[in-house]
Amino acid sequence: xxxxxxxxxxxxxxxxxxxxxxxxxxxxxxxxxxxxxxxxxxxxxxxxxxxxxxxxxxxxxxxxxxxxxxxxxxxxxxxxxxxxxxxxxxxxxxxxxxxxxxxxxxxxxxxxxxxxxxxxxxxxxxxxxxxxxxxxxxxxxxxxxxxxxxxxxxxxxxxxxxxxxxxxxxxxxxxxxxxxxxxxxxxxxxxxxxxxxxxxxxxxxxxxxxxxxxxxxxxxxxxxxxxxxxxxxxxxxxxxxxxxxxxxxxxxxxxxxxx
Amino acid sequence: xxxxxxxxxxxxxxxxxxxxxxxxxxxxxxxxxxxxxxxxxxxxxxxxxxxxxxxxxxxxxxxxxxxxxxxxxxxxxxxxxxxxxxxxxxxxxxxxxxxxxxxxxxxxxxxxxxxxxxxxxxxxxxxxxxxxxxxxxxxxxxxxxxxxxxxxxxxxxxxxxxxxxxxxxxxxxxxxxxxxxxxxxxxxxxxxxxxxxxxxxxxxxxxxxxxxxxxxxxxxxxxxxxxxxxxxxxxxxxxxxxxxxxx
Ligand SMILES: Nc1ncnc2c1ncn2[C@@H]1O[C@H](COP(=O)(O)OP(=O)(O)O)[C@@H](O)[C@H]1O
Ligand SMILES: [Mg+2]
Numbered sequence: 001x002x003x004x005x006x007x008x009x010x011x012x013x014x015x016x017x018x019x020x021x022x023x024x025x026x027x028x029x030x031x032x033x034x035x036x037x038x039x040x041x042x043x044x045x046x047x048x049x050x051x052x053x054x055x056x057x058x059x060x061x062x063x064x065x066x067x068x069x070x071x072x073x074x075x076x077x078x079x080x081x082x083x084x085x086x087x088x089x090x091x092x093x094x095x096x097x098x099x100x101x102x103x104x105x106x107x108x109x110x111x112x113x114x115x116x117x118x119x120x121x122x123x124x125x126x127x128x129x130x131x132x133x134x135x136x137x138x139x140x141x142x143x144x145x146x147x148x149x150x151x152x153x154x155x156x157x158x159x160x161x162x163x164x165x166x167x168x169x170x171x172x173x174x175x176x177x178x179x180x181x182x183x184x185x186x187x188x189x190x191x192x193x194x195x196x197x198x199x200x201x202x203x204x205x206x207x208x209x210x211x212x213x214x215x216x217x218x219x220x221x222x223x224x225x226x227x228x229x230x231x232x233x234x235x236x237x238x239x240x241x242x243x244x245x246x247x248x249x250x251x252x253x254x255x256x257x258x259x
Numbered sequence: 260x261x262x263x264x265x266x267x268x269x270x271x272x273x274x275x276x277x278x279x280x281x282x283x284x285x286x287x288x289x290x291x292x293x294x295x296x297x298x299x300x301x302x303x304x305x306x307x308x309x310x311x312x313x314x315x316x317x318x319x320x321x322x323x324x325x326x327x328x329x330x331x332x333x334x335x336x337x338x339x340x341x342x343x344x345x346x347x348x349x350x351x352x353x354x355x356x357x358x359x360x361x362x363x364x365x366x367x368x369x370x371x372x373x374x375x376x377x378x379x380x381x382x383x384x385x386x387x388x389x390x391x392x393x394x395x396x397x398x399x400x401x402x403x404x405x406x407x408x409x410x411x412x413x414x415x416x417x418x419x420x421x422x423x424x425x426x427x428x429x430x431x432x433x434x435x436x437x438x439x440x441x442x443x444x445x446x447x448x449x450x451x452x453x454x455x456x457x458x459x460x461x462x463x464x465x466x467x468x469x470x471x472x473x474x475x476x477x478x479x480x481x482x483x484x485x486x487x488x489x490x491x492x493x494x495x496x497x498x499x500x501x502x503x504x505x506x
Contacts, residue, residue, distance in 0.1 A: 122349075125345055125347060126343045126344070126345050126347040127347045127348075127349055127350075129304070129309050129343070129347065130341070130343055130347035130349075132307075132309060132336070133307050133309070133336055133339060133341045134336070134360065134361045134364070134409075134413075135333045135336045135337055135361075135364075135365065136360070136361070136364050136365075141364075
């Protein structure tokens, strides 16, 4: 019993200290955005890695998400003869929920984990220490470009996913439900208020910050050689997933409350 | 002048430094010898503020560094050049970019001048031909030398060498030893070297200290150390199997 309490207490403290570390790291990272211009090459490189190279995966996932969404709801709606409205459902759910979440999950798995692995490897091979001894801030040098790139690219990728998913829905709508494209898109545009898209993009921005922060902080706290790097990588994905899902709920409830 | 006074540090459940005390004069080359895992690298990490002692005091030029604020620590580190045991080159930069990095980050010199200085240091360690290579294309010894060039590129006053000759062939080791001596002679650098290569220790040291169980059990000139009566030191420097050092 005591052992259990002790272990739980220890765990809680550990989580608290990791959280504190991550929050400070993000704050420090954004502080260094003021030297973004000097680091533009690295930032550009990160934008390329996390943004452009993620496009094919996002394309695949988003298109099939939109398709299955149209299929499932369309079949049900057909029972009531309102499958013509399918464009509304697909567009609204892509922009509000599916787009941001799908993109975040892809980015966490593809980019966040790579950040943890990369920085973790540097940590355990003394490269981070070497930077510190050279009076080069690892946050300015490594974290800021990654944080900034993801914060910018997450909404961009999300907008792309929104678009592609809606198109996927249109294709299914046409071939499976016999809904002409003009009708589909008229419905889609009908239901979408700018706030749907904007709220989704705000979410995506937050997710970008969360994923980069978790990836970098896990990496920088890696210990014990290759095994530690593996653990940091795995943790970064799991923690980012959980945080994205939790943040998503609260962001939805906030935007719903205000708009 | 660098001074450790009664420094204690426990890492995990192991007491790594246990009352470590020593003093290195300005312009001196001090060599710390000791077995693998005895805390030599940990000692260096205390000196540059990567680790904080649990107790005790560390002074550089009379300043107590253990109570330094981050900004003061940053200033202090400008005076240090450190060669890491693993060389710690950034693997996505070429050798010359690695060497140029400290200048690029801390000076406003034009890129051509930075490159010139980086190449001068690469010449010093005989790596000019590998300037455009990536660290992954280098042997262990070449990485070490590149790390050395990087440690020297900012012309530091104090240089820390963590096993500079490990993994080098005897000829290259001799070259590095001479380089260390030369720089001390020409530039009046204060150097601390950590090694278990006795040949290198004898070649460069003004004084040698042996780290054992978290403290220096013997300090003296190379000649004094050669003639030591301490059985532990004797066994270590002669590399014999028989003696008080366990396995
Ligand atoms: N960050 C750390 N956490 C826990 N133990 C460490 C850490 N760094 C070093 N140690 C331990 O301290 C001891 C001394 O390490 P080190 O100074 O690297 O030895 P060496 O004399 O070979 O350079 C070793 O037993 C090592 O396992
Ligand atoms: Mg060592």
